[in-house]
Every structure is written in C-alpha cells, then in structure tokens.
Amino acid sequence: MTGKRTLWALVPIVILMTGLFCVQANATTLEEIRTAAGTISSLSAGFTQEKQMKILVKPLISKGIIRYQFPNLLRFEYQEPIKNILIMKEKTISRYIEKGNGFVLDKASAMGAMDIVMDEISRWIKGDFDTTMFTAAFEGKPEPGRIILKPRDNTMNSFIQAIELVLSDHPGVFKEVIIRENENSYTRLIFDTVMINTEINPDMFNIPK
Amino acid sequence: MRQKIQWGYLLVLTLVVSAGCATLPQVVSRETPSLDGTGMPWALTYLFTNDSRQFIHSIELTLPGDHSAMFMGVLNIHPRNRAVHCVIMTLEGLILFDAENTGDNLVIHRAVPPFDSQAFARGLISDIELIFFRPKIPLAESGSLEDHSKILRFSESNGGTTDIIVSQDRNLWSLTQRSCTHQVRRHIRYMFQSLPEDPILPVFPTSITLTATFPSRYTLTMTLIETRLIP
Numbered sequence: 001m002t003g004k005r006t007l008w009a010l011v012p013i014v015i016l017m018t019g020l021f022c023v024q025a026n027a028t029t030l031e032e033i034r035t036a037a038g039t040i041s042s043l044s045a046g047f048t049q050e051k052q053m054k055i056l057v058k059p060l061i062s063k064g065i066i067r068y069q070f071p072n073l074l075r076f077e078y079q080e081p082i083k084n085i086l087i088m089k090e091k092t093i094s095r096y097i098e099k100g101n102g103f104v105l106d107k108a109s110a111m112g113a114m115d116i117v118m119d120e121i122s123r124w125i126k127g128d129f130d131t132t133m134f135t136a137a138f139e140g141k142p143e144p145g146r147i148i149l150k151p152r153d154n155t156m157n158s159f160i161q162a163i164e165l166v167l168s169d170h171p172g173v174f175k176e177v178i179i180r181e182n183e184n185s186y187t188r189l190i191f192d193t194v195m196i197n198t199e200i201n202p203d204m205f206n207i208p209k
Numbered sequence: 210m211r212q213k214i215q216w217g218y219l220l221v222l223t224l225v226v227s228a229g230c231a232t233l234p235q236v237v238s239r240e241t242p243s244l245d246g247t248g249m250p251w252a253l254t255y256l257f258t259n260d261s262r263q264f265i266h267s268i269e270l271t272l273p274g275d276h277s278a279m280f281m282g283v284l285n286i287h288p289r290n291r292a293v294h295c296v297i298m299t300l301e302g303l304i305l306f307d308a309e310n311t312g313d314n315l316v317i318h319r320a321v322p323p324f325d326s327q328a329f330a331r332g333l334i335s336d337i338e339l340i341f342f343r344p345k346i347p348l349a350e351s352g353s354l355e356d357h358s359k360i361l362r363f364s365e366s367n368g369g370t371t372d373i374i375v376s377q378d379r380n381l382w383s384l385t386q387r388s389c390t391h392q393v394r395r396h397i398r399y400m401f402q403s404l405p406e407d408p409i410l411p412v413f414p415t416s417i418t419l420t421a422t423f424p425s426r427y428t429l430t431m432t433l434i435e436t437r438l439i440p
Contacts, residue, residue: 051302055283055294057263057437062302081434082267082281084300095300097279106279159303159321187302 041070045194049078054184073205085208096208103208134163144169231391233370236360239352250351250361252375256382256399257343258411261287261439266417266431268297273426280305282431285439286341293337297324310334336419336429339386340397344371365389382414388423396420 044067051060064078074088083098084106096103129136133156134149147165151157161180168175179187242250264284271277281302285294290312297306307318308330317330324330349364354374363371368389375382382399399414417431 049302051298053283053296053304055263055285055296055307057439060265060281060283060302078300081265082279082300084279107276159319181304185304 041197042200043068043194043196044198044200045191047192048190050188050190052186052188067200067204069200069202069205075204087205087208089205094207105207129165231387231393233362233387233391234354234360234372234374236350236352236362237355239350242348242351242361250348252359252361252373253343255412256373256384257288257341258286258413259288260411261285261289262436263439264413264436265434267434269428269430269432271428271430281434284337284341286337287439288342291338291342293334293341295333295337306330306333308334336395336421339384339395340417340419340431344373346371392423394421394423396422 044065046065047063049062049064051062053060062078062082063080064076066077067075072088072090074086076086078084083103085096085103087094087096095106097106098104129147129149133153134151137148137150139146139148144167146167149163149165151160159181161182164178164180165174166176166178174191176191177189179189181187242252262285264282264286266282266284268280268282269277270280279300281298281300283296283298286292292309292311294309295306296304298304304319306320306324306329308320309316309318315327315330315334317327320326320330344363346363346365346369349362349370351361352359354360357377359375361373363373365371370387370391372385372387373382374385380401380403382401384395384397384399385393386395387393396419398416398418398420400416400418401412402415403412413433413436415433417429417433419429419431421427421429
C-alpha cells in the first residue's frame with residue numbers, strides 16, 4: 001500500500017475515533033484536558049451524523065451507536081440508513097454490512113497501518129490530541145469552547161481541513177464533532193445518551209449475527 | 210498432449226462461433242406503443258423521470274474475483290439537459306469522488322484513488338446516463354416477446370441496439386445495450402416494489418443493478434435510500 005493510500009485507509013477510522021474520544025473531555029484548556037483525562041474503562045453513546053454538502057437538497061442523516069472497551073475494543077455501528085458495523089479488536093479491524101439475511105464481512109474494508117491508528121487512539125484516551133497525525137489547538141470562544149485538530153500531512157489536508165471537537169456544558173461530555181472537508185462540505189456527529197464506565201457485553205465486539 | 214491442444218482449439222472455436230451468433234430477442238408480436246402527451250411511449254415515462262431529482266443510494270461495486278465494496282452515492286439528475294452531478298462517499302460520509310457533467314463538459318471536483326482517472330469518471334457518467342435518461346437513439350420497433358414481456362427497441366445507425374423490456378407483472382424492468390454484433394455491453398435491471406396505474410405519480414426503482422461486460426466487467430447494485438425533487 002502506498003503512503004497516500006495508507007492515509008486514505010486511515011481517514012474513516014480517524015473520523016470514527018474522533019467520535020470515540022469526544023466523550024471524555026472535562027476541562028476548558030488543552031492542558032487541563034490532558035491533566036483531567038482519567039482512566040476510561042468503557043463508554044457507549046448514541047450518535048446522529050449529519051452530512052452537509054453543496055449538492056444535497058437536505059442534509060444526509062445517519063444514526064448509530066458507538067461502544068468502546070478499554071484498551072482496544074471498539075464497535076461503531078450505523079443503524080440507518082445503511083446498516084453496517086465496524087469492529088476493532090486489538091489491531092484488527094473488520095466491517096460487516098447487512099445484506100438480506102444478516103451481516104456479511106466486507107472484504108474491501110481490510111485496512112493496514114492499524115499501528116498508527118491504535119497509537120492515535122491511545123494518545124487521545126490520555127487526552128493528548130497533539131499527535132503524529134494532528135496538531136491541536138484550544139479555542140475558548142464561543143463558550144464552552146472547542147478543540148481544533150488539523151492534519152500535519154499535506155495529503156490528508158487536501159481532504160480533511162480540520163476536525164472540531166465541541167465541548168458541552170456538562171463536564172465529561174463533548175457535544176459534537178465536526179469534520180470539515182472543505183468550505184462546502186462537513187460531517188457533524190452529535191452525541192446523546194453517553195454512558196461512561198458501564199458494563200458492555202463482550203459479544204458486542206465479536207462477529208455480529 | 211495433441212488431443213488436449215485439439216480440444217483447446219475446439220473450445221476457442223466454439224466460443225468464437227457462439228459469440229458471432231449472438232442474437233437479439235425476437236419480437237413475436239409487433240404493436241404500436243401507447244404514447245404520452247409528448248409522443249413518447251408510456252413505458253419511458255415510468256422509467257425515466259422528466260424532473261430534476263436527487264437520489265441517494267447505497268452502491269455495491271462488484272468486480273471479478275468476488276471483490277466488492279460498498280459506498281453511498283448522491284446523484285442529481287437534470288433530464289431536460291441531460292446533466293448529472295454525482296458524489297460517491299464512504300459509509301462514514303467521506304467524499305471519494307465528486308463530478309459534474311453538464312452535457313458537454315465534465316468537471317471533476319474531487320477524485321481520490323481508486324477513482325482518480327478520467328476513464329473512470331467518463332465511464333461512471335455514461336453508466337448514469339444509461340440508467341436514468343431516455344435513450345437518445347430512435348425507437349425502431351415495439352411489441353411483445355415470446356414470454357409476453359413488452360419490449361421497446363431503439364437502434365443506432367451503426368447497428369447497436371438498446372432494448373427496454375417490461376415483465377408482465379411490471380415489477381421488473383430491464384435495459385440491455387448491445388453492440389452492432391449484438392454483444393451485450395450493459396444490462397440494467399430495475400426492480401419496483403409496485404407501480405401505480407397512473408404514470409403521472411412518481412415512483413422509482415427500489416433497486417437497480419447494472420452489469421457491464423465491455424470493456425471491463427463489473428456490477429453496480431444501487432439500492433434506493435431516498436429521492437427528492439431538486440427545487
């Protein structure tokens with residue numbers, strides 16, 4: 001896989017991971033966030049994804065649930081409009097797409113370079129957003145503030161300009177994540193029913209039935 | 210060994226002969242199609258909207274060797290001037306391909322690997338036009354096939370044809386594009402859940418499957434998520 005293609009393979013994962021760590025910030029500066037980042041054993045949240053592009057008559061809405069179990073289990077599940085589940089287990093990633101009678105492994109989603117992604121995740125979990133892939137900056141205004149991540153790599157910069165992590169008024173919860181592709185296109189993930197450190201059925205990280 | 214080679218020649222010869230013998234489905238009963246207000250057969254009104262519309266589909270691309278990939282597609286069509294704007298995204302919403310064709314002019318706004326070639330863009334736009342727009346070539350004949358399906362046959366001056374065939378229950382429609390030697394180039398299957406009696410009421414295929422056989426082989430399966438009028 002070429003470097004450019006590797007980066008492309010990482011982008012969807014990065015977007016999903018952005019959703020993952022967005023439920024654990026609880027401070028108002030980057031340094032405070034780093035300091036405050038505690039141990040998360042598990043988390044789950046519902047999400048609504050709003051895709052806006054110039055071409056769309058109305059925003060495209062997707063809905064789903066994200067579940068994470070420390071240190072390296074993740075399930076990112078889209079329930080509509082296209083049912084599919086992305087499961088990360090240690091350094092293996094698989095996507096399952098519902099086709100007729102059940103979920104089928106999507107062979108095309110096999111992605112390399114998971115070491116890089118897992119390294120990113122482990123950093124985010126610790127509240128360290130300034131990583132090998134992104135630079136991070138905190139903006140206090142408008143309140144309650146947001147973290148702006150910008151890709152370090154020019155190739156990635158050509159399709160993701162920035163990722164904004166919007167803080168909520170509730171400590172420990174980010175309100176939303178905005179992935180800006182260009183001036184005409186963005187994806188917004190809005191989280192609800194966030195649960196931290198609750199038990200998640202281990203079956204959730206196995207092949208879906 | 211010699212026998213094996215002879216069998217090989219025989220196999221190749223059979224394939225060549227059978228390829229040369231490709232035929233068109235025979236129209237057993239010729240009928241004049243009933244026409245709509247614009248003088249076009251009603252069948253075309255069912256299959257091809259006149260309105261500018263947006264379609265959102267899940268798209269499964271299948272390549273030889275059991276390779277497949279799933280995407281989400283946004284498609285704006287403007288049938289009156291045969292213009293198309295097409296976006297292909299990952300299931301997470303990341304844009305992989307974004308191109309507009311205004312009839313004469315193809316503009317690619319974004320194309321990332323493996324969609325970053327002019328040939329891919331032109332092929333995709335051509336497939337979209339074939340699926341969503343009325344054939345530009347003249348209607349040559351219409352009637353019924355042996356199985357009582359209805360057929361509209363359009364013919365090009367070079368001998369190429371496009372057949373639109375409607376099943377008796379009208380739930381399954383197909384469009385087949387053939388070369389001048391009657392070799393199938395594209396076959397499109399349109400699945401409707403149910404068609405209203407009145408073709409004025411808009412109804413759209415819930416599933417469209419395009420099978421390409423030349424110059425490359427692939428299958429596109431498009432499942433409708435939603436459609437809207439473009440204001």
